[in-house]
Amino acid sequence: MTTIDLRGVSCPTNFVKAKLALEELETGDRVEILLDDGEAVKNVPRSLKGEGHKLLGLRETAEGHYLLEVEKGEE
Amino acid sequence: MxxxxxxxxxxxxxxxxxxxxxxxxxxxxxxxxxIIGAGGLGAPIALYLAAAGIGTIGIADADSVDLSNLQRQVIHFTPDIGKPKVISAKEKIQAINPDVQVRTYQQWVSAANIMELISQYDFVVDGTDNFAAKFLINDACVLAGKPYSHGGILQFVGQTITVLPGESTCYRCIFPTPPPKDAIPTCSQAGVIGVLPGVIGSIQATEAIKFLLGKGKLLAGRMLTYDALEMKFRDVTINRNPNCPICGENPTITQVRDELELLTVCDLEKP
Incomplete structure (x- = not known):
């Protein structure tokens, strides 16, 4: 599975970059998105859900970042 | 890319x-x-389309910047007085957004040049200030099947409609022929409140962007009028006219022509 590393990218650029990456995929494709703690992990999943993508899981990594698993929704 | x-x-x-x-x-x-006309309407149209990242913007206007333009033509600045409007506009567009390619046409549109000019573009925006140009732009766009946005302003009122040739109401469906010369005063005679082109031009730019994106509902088959004194918008549905001289059932206009008797524009009347 592809991982999109958005650590160190602030809001809303992290969402914009996640959205652009998902645009390149087909419906049903899955990606992992690496996010910072705080604002990023609070906002990006919510915004992606609002775009119609499926949130499959969110877990904290050993380094204190978050790994969000997303399935691309309908265009 | x-x-x-x-x-x-x-x-x-x-x-x-x-x-x-x-x-x-x-x-x-x-x-x-x-964009035809780099004046009151052309200013917000050009500024917003530039900011939006329209890749190629053409601007046609033969005029130069005059002190009396600056009350409403916000793309031109005081040091630009005397400069061709298309050059002044190009400088501001490039300052806002270097992504944009600007093509300048320092000339009035006429029957001789308009077909070739519009053929190079996806969408045309009428930012002119006179009936001769407005009818010419409508005729050229209808004949070429080129979608365009009409806008007009005077004193405190403005109007705009988007024309999808062959599909929606055109300017001549509503006004088959130009008004008699001098029946309608021009901006220089009648005045215009400076913010008015900001409202109408911004709506025209919005229509261009929506058309290019293929999103939303265009102002086609509906004329929007705005009265700044009363602060009222009206949205009037106008169907296509089967007797329209250019897009009706038996069109009498089959090629563009200059409305010579109408060629009195604001700026030609200055002493």
Whole structure:
């Protein structure tokens, strides 16, 4: 599975970059998105859900970042 | 071509929108819009289309910047007085957004040049101030099947409609022939409140962007009028006219022509 590393990218650029990456995929494709703690992990999943993508899981990594698993929704 | 990091940041508030996204922004960057008139209406049209990242913007206007323009033509600044309007506009567009290619046409549109001019663009925006040009632009766009936005302003009132040739109401469906010369005063005779072209021109730019994105409902078959004194918008549905001289059942206009008796524009009347 592809991982999109958005650590160190602030809001809303992290969402914009996640959205652009998902645009390149087909419906049903899955990606992992690496996010910072705080604002990023609070906002990006919510915004992606609002775009119609499926949130499959969110877990904290050993380094204190978050790994969000997303399935691309309908265009 | 993928967006660069700086483009991603510049257009981030567009890309966030569901109706735009990266693909929509790419469409805008690959689009060509012709603005006819670099005056009151042309100013916000050019500024917003430039900021939006329309890849190629053409601007046609033969005039130079005059002190009396600056009350409403916000793309021109005091040091630009005397400069050709298309050059002044090009400088501001490039300062706002170096992504935009600007093509300048320092000439009035006429029957002789308009067909060739519009053929190079996806959408045309009428920002002119006289009936001769408005009828010419309508006729050329209808004959060429080129979608365009009409806008007009005077004193405190403005109007705008989007024309999709062969599909929706055109300017001549509503007004088959120009008004008699001198029946309607021009801006220089009657005055115009400076913010008015900002409202109408911004709506025209919105229509261009929506057309290029293929999103939303265009102002087609509906004329929007705005009265700034009463602060009222009206949206009047107007059907296509089967007797329209250019897009009706038996069109009498089959090629563009100059309305010579109407060639009195604001700026030609200055002493």
């Amino acid at each position: 993928a967006l660069t990091d700086s483009q991603i940041e510049r257009y981030s508030r567009h890309i966030i929108l569901k109706e735009v996204g990266g693909k929509g922004q790419q469409k805008l960057l690959n689009s060509k819009v012709l």
